[in-house]
Amino acid sequence: MGDPLTADPPDGVRPIRTDDAAAVVRASLDDPERFGEIFDAYFAEIHGYASRRLGPDAGADVASQTFLEAFRGRQRYDPSRAGVRTWLYGIATKLVAKHRRSEVRGLRARERLGPGPVGAAEGHADQVDARVSAQGVRGRLAGAIARLSAGERDVLLLVALADLGHQEVAAALGVPYGTVGSRLSRARKKLRTSLGGTNPMRDLENGHG
Known part of the structure; x- marks a missing residue:
């Protein structure tokens, strides 16, 4: 997956469809590089949410940690319970709780x-x-x-x-x-x-x- 957590998403990236995002997460179990697509699609949004709640410094840390935790726990992601976007917001909100x-x-x-x-x-x-x-x-x-x-x-x-x-x-x-x-x-x-x-x-x- 390289180091996508330290890079800004490309300009013009839009969130991918819910079903497609869930398929990408599943595919990333065998091909970890695919998870970079999730980062590209949702990082700016999650970063904005965390920054509005905590300010730019802590917000950046929470956003990066959100995707790191999501990547590490992607085998536990259940698309029947939540879309990928909702799942990421849940992780981010739990991390905000520490602040x-x-x-x-x-x-x-x-x-x-x-x-x-x-x-x-x-x-x-x-x-x-x-x-x-x-x-x-x-x-x-x-x-x-x-x-x-x-x-x-x-x-x-x-x-x-x-x-x-x-x-x-x-x-x-x-x-x-x-x-x-x-x-x-x-x-x-x-x-x-x-x-x-x-x-x-x-x-x-x-x-x-």
Whole structure:
């Protein structure tokens, strides 16, 4: 497989179809070099997710470790349980868990910075960044996300940053489907309360569920 974990993916690479990706993982059991196709297709996306949660340095480490762990554990990948993209997000999220304190400190620091680009619009649900990017969020929204439980934050940010549906989040985290809904509901309620009754997730959550 060479050293794909230290290289940036080629420009213009797009994720491969779910069935094709699963076939590539299976093929890589006999031909390890094939796993480089998975790296090329998904590294930028996973790196972006981890960096938004933890910042660029820790995010890069988590992204690289995600693909290393996926490569080492690819014989255990079960396509009937999750697509390759969802599987990778699950690994990445478990690695983010090792940086919980750092993530919360970063969010609280952004809270102290005051309003970011959304500025005065932070109180209006339809103008808040629907991605809830931990890298770009400041002010009350960052503080509200910091005050969520770890489980609530994982569900919220997998929906917001990874655009995963509830079933995919359940597969990524290894929790029941109903748990995803309840955690997201609690997170939504807490964000509404912290932001004065508005719901910054409204636009994002339309179409999920």
